[in-house]
Amino acid sequence: MDEYAIRASGLGKQYRLRDVGGMSGLAARLARRFGGRREAPATHFWALDDVSFEIKKGEVVGILGHNGAGKSTLLKILTRITNPTVGSASVRGRVGMLLEVGTGFHEDLTGHENVYLGGAILGMTRAEIREKYDDIVAFAEMDGFMDLAVRHYSSGMKLRLALSVAIHLDAEVIFLDEIWAVGDHAFQLKTWHRIEELIASGRTFVIVAHNLETIGRLCTRCLLLDHGRLTMDGTPAEVIAQYRLELRQRSRSQRAMADSPLLQSIDIAGTQLMAENLPMGDSLDCRVTLMAQRPGNLQMAAMVRDNWGKVIAVGEGEHGRWTQVPVGAGRNQLRCQLPIALPACGSYELVVQFAEGDAVITTELPFTVVEREMLVKDDQGQDQAVPALPMVWEIDEGVQGATVRLVTSG
Amino acid sequence: MSVSTGYEVKPTSLLSREFIKEIWFFRRLIGLFIWRDIIVRYKNTLIGAAWYVLQPLAMMLVFTLFFGGIFKRYIGDLPYPVFAYAGLLLWQLFSRSLSLGSTSLIYFGPMLGKVYFPRVIAPASFVIGTLFDFLITSVLMVFLMMFFGVEGRWTTLLVPIVLVFTLMFSMGCGSILAAVDARYRDIRHAVPLLVQVWMFCTPVMYPISYIPEKWRLLYSINPMVGLTEAFRWMILGVGDPPATLTLALSATVSVTMFVAGVLFFQKVQGTLVDTL
Numbered sequence: 001m002d003e004y005a006i007r008a009s010g011l012g013k014q015y016r017l018r019d020v021g022g023m024s025g026l027a028a029r030l031a032r033r034f035g036g037r038r039e040a041p042a043t044h045f046w047a048l049d050d051v052s053f054e055i056k057k058g059e060v061v062g063i064l065g066h067n068g069a070g071k072s073t074l075l076k077i078l079t080r081i082t083n084p085t086v087g088s089a090s091v092r093g094r095v096g097m098l099l100e101v102g103t104g105f106h107e108d109l110t111g112h113e114n115v116y117l118g119g120a121i122l123g124m125t126r127a128e129i130r131e132k133y134d135d136i137v138a139f140a141e142m143d144g145f146m147d148l149a150v151r152h153y154s155s156g157m158k159l160r161l162a163l164s165v166a167i168h169l170d171a172e173v174i175f176l177d178e179i180w181a182v183g184d185h186a187f188q189l190k191t192w193h194r195i196e197e198l199i200a201s202g203r204t205f206v207i208v209a210h211n212l213e214t215i216g217r218l219c220t221r222c223l224l225l226d227h228g229r230l231t232m233d234g235t236p237a238e239v240i241a242q243y244r245l246e247l248r249q250r251s252r253s254q255r256a257m258a259d260s261p262l263l264q265s266i267d268i269a270g271t272q273l274m275a276e277n278l279p280m281g282d283s284l285d286c287r288v289t290l291m292a293q294r295p296g297n298l299q300m301a302a303m304v305r306d307n308w309g310k311v312i313a314v315g316e317g318e319h320g321r322w323t324q325v326p327v328g329a330g331r332n333q334l335r336c337q338l339p340i341a342l343p344a345c346g347s348y349e350l351v352v353q354f355a356e357g358d359a360v361i362t363t364e365l366p367f368t369v370v371e372r373e374m375l376v377k378d379d380q381g382q383d384q385a386v387p388a389l390p391m392v393w394e395i396d397e398g399v400q401g402a403t404v405r406l407v408t409s410g
Numbered sequence: 411m412s413v414s415t416g417y418e419v420k421p422t423s424l425l426s427r428e429f430i431k432e433i434w435f436f437r438r439l440i441g442l443f444i445w446r447d448i449i450v451r452y453k454n455t456l457i458g459a460a461w462y463v464l465q466p467l468a469m470m471l472v473f474t475l476f477f478g479g480i481f482k483r484y485i486g487d488l489p490y491p492v493f494a495y496a497g498l499l500l501w502q503l504f505s506r507s508l509s510l511g512s513t514s515l516i517y518f519g520p521m522l523g524k525v526y527f528p529r530v531i532a533p534a535s536f537v538i539g540t541l542f543d544f545l546i547t548s549v550l551m552v553f554l555m556m557f558f559g560v561e562g563r564w565t566t567l568l569v570p571i572v573l574v575f576t577l578m579f580s581m582g583c584g585s586i587l588a589a590v591d592a593r594y595r596d597i598r599h600a601v602p603l604l605v606q607v608w609m610f611c612t613p614v615m616y617p618i619s620y621i622p623e624k625w626r627l628l629y630s631i632n633p634m635v636g637l638t639e640a641f642r643w644m645i646l647g648v649g650d651p652p653a654t655l656t657l658a659l660s661a662t663v664s665v666t667m668f669v670a671g672v673l674f675f676q677k678v679q680g681t682l683v684d685t686l
Contacts, residue, residue: 011419015684080526083421083680092416097525108450120442121434121525149453173416 005204006055006078010087013048013073030276047073049228058207062215062236064243065225071208072177074225078206079175079197097122097172107151111161114150118165132168140164160187174198177208208324211366243337262296262356283339284350286365292327299355300325302336304348313340320373322355342369426480429676436527443535446510448542462543463550473615476683481616488648497614500641503544504576504634505605510536511584512601515592519686530672533588537581565644572641575616579664580631582671589675592682613638617649625646
């Protein structure tokens with residue numbers, strides 16, 4: 001156990017923020033050099049700053065941190081996707097990656113061909129893929145579809161197959177980033193079961209996740225990143241507690257700074273999503289509990305951000321995105337429903353905002369959209385998986401109030 | 411430490427024994443990418459391979475129509491269409507491999523951001539893959555020679571030497587252009603123009619004897635000059651045998667460019683994805 005699997009010393013990664021809208025690249029550089037025109041120099045920032053740690057063989061390490069804390073930069077460096085600006089790292093053992101699955105799949109190739117291509121990209125030998133081919137197909141539940149071009153697959157099928165290839169790579173060190181957003185609930189359970197098996201068999205894992213329950217359950221150790229720096233290294237319980245504390249402090253300091261007596265007087269006791277795993281097409285259901293010391297009119301808004309922090313949907317309120325909510329002194333329970341039509345499965349964040357005047361405070365709630373799909377026949381009579389939406393038939397005339405949920409297949 | 415048992419991460423990746431080992435480990439990937447591109451290309455086109463013959467064929471017809479008369483006296487008895495097509499055959503290999511090599515990172519971009527393999531595999535698989543197109547276009551060369559009654563020569567067996575130098579040269583140029591393009595997008599717009607001008611500076615539609623004697627050495631710094639001349643001598647016996655200063659110069663420039671290109675690419679490969 002004393003042998004290390006990953007050792008990072010002084011890792012740092014600097015990125016350039018290019019000024020947007022100006023001249024690009026070479027032209028700007030030439031203009032700076034010869035034109036005498038003053039342009040703002042490109043600003044640099046450290047996405048990762050002097051990070052050192054050692055992970056022993058068999059450890060399961062979770063990495064926590066806010067959006068932009070440097071989690072994915074760290075993974076990209078450890079998996080050699082990009083090189084660090086300073087520092088070095090050493091990884092011992094065969095490396096597997098479950099970062100963004102579906103890498104290297106080509107739409108025009110069949111599922112069968114793509115398994116071989118995808119496997120080779122991940123570093124599998126031909127013999128290895130051949131040996132595991134049946135398992136890969138069975139795990140992905142793709143039997144009978146393997147001679148079909150991938151372009152005819154649904155997004156869920158593609159992801160299942162890609163994940164199945166990746167998960168069958170016999171790796172000793174595995175980097176994992178939010179992959180449970182693949183497939184339906186049953187498939188996710190199966191994936192987790194497989195990951196737990198791998199953990200039990202002594203593989204080293206580095207896991208990046210928003211889902212604190214998962215981290216707490218699986219990991220033996222956690223690292224906390226903040227603004228590119230490693231701020232804590234300890235047991236999952238300690239680090240998760242610290243991370244939760246930071247989240248609370250952040251919104252509290254935000255609140256203290258807010259120029260609004262009402263906002264300063266409230267304490268958001270709890271913001272909670274009714275379900276963290278949402279089948280595609282379902283509504284987001286969020287409960288907010290807040291304590292107010294005085295009554296007042298609070299403005300509320302909600303929006304959805306994707307994994308990269310980009311706003312992709314906004315709830316429409318009474319005035320633009322804001323809705324006025326009267327709160328009373330004491331405990332207030334609010335409920336917000338947002339029918340989502342999110343374009344793809346994956347991790348998202350619901351951002352709930354409270355405002356009075358110009359002062360705004362926010363809370364963020366991570367959630368995951370999972371696939372719900374059904375097979376239907378296309379023009380050529382071939383099975384094709386399409387997204388399934390929850391549908392309700394209501395009988396207008398006849399037995400009043402009878403509700404029929406449409407259940408169909410094929 | 412071999413690839414399958416771990417690796418080191420450092421700010422810059424330099425050419426080392428690990429690099430060679432790694433290329434060897436991932437060698438099959440080059441073949442797979444080539445295979446993928448061929449399959450994909452033929453799956454989606456109606457006449458598939460014919461497109462690759464059509465381009466040099468059309469160019470040959472245009473050249474014959476407009477320049478055939480002008481250059482006829484420089485090439486002796488050889489029918490001009492055969493002469494021009496032979497030049498275009500090699501030129502096509504060079505220009506395609508150069509432009510594909512220099513745009514390879516654009517094509518591979520999304521994949522490079524998600525998974526690691528030696529980045530040089532991207533330009534390499536594109537460059538080597540053009541050999542397949544070369545084989546297909548060569549078939550028409552054989553037909554043309556039969557049609558015009560030009561006899562085959564044993565020196566044709568030497569052609570692989572020319573191909574190796576041509577691909578080394580385009581690999582060298584292509585990887586530099588690809589790496590620079592990752593930073594400055596200007597390259598992708600400049601390459602088509604570069605290729606076009608370059609063709610006129612290479613004896614594709616005319617023989618080297620068309621160039622005045624005093625300019626020839628300067629002219630031959632372009633390695634495609636010596637290679638095209640050698641190629642045509644090998645398959646058609648036209649021009650001087652290639653054991654001359656021109657070919658030596660071409661070979662030297664090609665190899666130098668190859669080494670410089672791969673070294674440059676290797677130096678910047680670690681951070682290519684940051685600007686892609």
